[in-house]
Amino acid sequence: MLEYLVGRFGRMLITLWVIATVVFLATRISGNPIDFLMPEGLDAQSRAAMIAYFGLDQPLMTQYLSFWKSLVDGEFGLGLMERRSVAVIFGERVWRSLSLLSATLAVTIGIGVPLGVIAAVWRSTILGNTVLLFAFIGYAIPNFVLAILFLLTFSYTLQWLPSSGSGTLAHYIMPVMALSAFFVASLVRYTRNAMLDVLSQDYMRTARAKGLSETDVILRHGLRNALIPVITVIGLQMTTLVSGAVVVETVFAWNGIGDLLVGATLRRDYPVLQFGVLIVACAVVTINLIIDLIYSAVDPRVRLGGASA
């Protein structure tokens, strides 16, 4: 297990190094921030002065090294746009995004899995079909459309919920609903399909024959076996969730890192963009690791490290 973890960690670092380097190069190929930060009326002399001011006159290798140095010193460089430490810029926003994503994940799993089980067990009934109908609707509507529909209904017309910002619990309701609808819907469908596969297995009949209650049969023998593909899907969707958050954060003026990254991309704010991509990459790599660990907990046949096959 330890050997496995060390190996995985090493691979994680290499992945992150490759990503950081690609982002470093790609941003520099895509345009000079001067054109985006100060677009108008720069003569050659002022332009050169501003390029030096932003430190963009340094050779690429020097910039690359100082990028890594900034990661080590913990400041992560100075944002080109805001001219303050990237660590501070992200520090202000990262918890807001994490709380939104965690709430969305909790809602997704908490609602998606039970509904999926219901849709499978009560398939071909009104209940099962209703769940499936809503799952299709949730799957089909893009999150930004849903977000605007919610705004229209709950803020504009009924005036029940705050439309923008992130101060109170009430602020979470609409963004979480808008963001989780798609993921709940797809989780319902995956769980339902996985459950249907499992429900027709021989061991289910055996479990019933042993005299177990129907609840035990479905939850302990059925759901547990069905969960493996579902967990994979949740892991994959976590990464989609991050990109969904970018849109939803904009609509609800959430001021999270999604919104920050969009702005940094448009303006080619290298330090902010590099660090942002790096932490998103870190999150994805870590999630993948966690998913692998959960596999072995759910399915004892999966042995990490492969030593004791």
Added chain:
Amino acid sequence: MTNRLKLILASAVAALALNSAAVAQDLNVGVQNMSAYLDPGRDHSNVGSQHYYNAFDTLIEKDHTKSEPVWKPGLATSWKRISPTVMEFKIRQGVKFHNGATLTADDIKYSIDRIINTTFPPYLLRKKDFLPNIEKVDVVDAETIRVSTYREEPLFETLFNIQQTMIVPKAYMASLSGDPAKDEPSDYEAFGLKPVGTGPYKVTEFIPNQRIVYERFDDFWGEKAPFKKVTVRRIPELSGRITALKNGEVDIITNVPPDQVAIVSQDPKLRAESMVTPLFHVVIYNTQHPKMASKELRQAMNYAIDRKTLNEALWLGKATIPNTHTYPQFGGLFMPDVKTFEYDPAKARELLKKANYDGFEIRFDTGSAYYTNALLASQALKEMWGAVGINVRINVDEAWTGNKPDMMSRNWSNPMYFPDPAGSFGTMWAPEAASFAEGRFKPDASYAATWERFRFSPKLEDRRKAYGELMDYIKNDPPVLVLWQPFESYGVKKSVNWQPLPGHIPYVLDFRAGKASLASN
């Protein structure tokens, strides 16, 4: 009911009333964009201009309710010209900065010096745009300073009323980073995050690109601010802003496009406040592009555009279509009768023949959403050009293409940075200004000489005459077509008295005494 119970009830009611009065002294504003830093000397953006006037003062004030310049004492109580190149200012005494320091003549000298004697690149740009003629500032005594210019300056008052010459505290700025006694570039960066001025509101919280919180500054030298607290926060989406306004989360929202005005004004609790903004949307041509070199071609492009029809279609007839590059805010230099831009499709066709235009494609670059109505306007322009036989292709590009050599034509804006043609036309089209710097406008020596006469003649009549000649030059060899002054709207709660004022540069949110208040219930 016992007396005691009555007393308790009465005090509860009083407490409630007090409480709501306290809340009612707050103002919440939703804006489309928020600044990344707040330093009036460094900034000239449309986003930044929203915020400075609440927290900073200039030496010379202005009556912002009037379009034309009417000067009033600001941090200077009086001023007089003691020679053609020297202006003497008497400094108001007892003025406090938000950090408690008292305003001194040194602070004023420093505020100007940090821009005119700078090596800090962002200040260099502003020096070039606004203060190239200021030579030095001398402190005569604690109450008097003298500003000298290289050449006779007809715009003295104007230059000490602009955002870039707002006064900042010297000692505070130096103390912000590095050596606390030394003036360093890192101090300027730090100031942009923790700005301090002398205005009626102090900035108590500023989160770049997110929000500003102002609080009333009780030691302000003038009339006290009407609101205890003003929170301005960014709500980038239009639907988000309108919803927040309707939902009571904010009292004022910015950037409401013409087609959404009805949605705001239909609500019995809301109204729209609109103003024709002192800013031009323009079409520009790259006169240095080999295919765009023919002045007849560019003249034809200008004559082909029916701006009145576009106004009806895009702005419900509410934008202003100027005859030339001029604003009412210019006072004596407002010249609405000069006809630089006219619609005459027959003449356009004739000029195209003269230019031997063979139908080659002209690329027109535009952003998709930067200027209100930009894309719709571009499509209409393309059709109008097409109608006289000019083949234009619209190019929507993510990156700014205005400074690329292969640009042929594109849209742009010419804001009024200060109320004089030098502060609008000049910033963009003076012989060595933005358009020249970008390499798409190279006027000849006669233009430069006329410009000098316009810029520095002491007599208004001479300046008027020279500006007319500059406009003739533009008409004859056009690098630009002025389209319109856009009609910009704000959504405002009926319980709030506020409207944009014509005496400000575009987009200023002025919440000073007499400019904003709560309607009496």
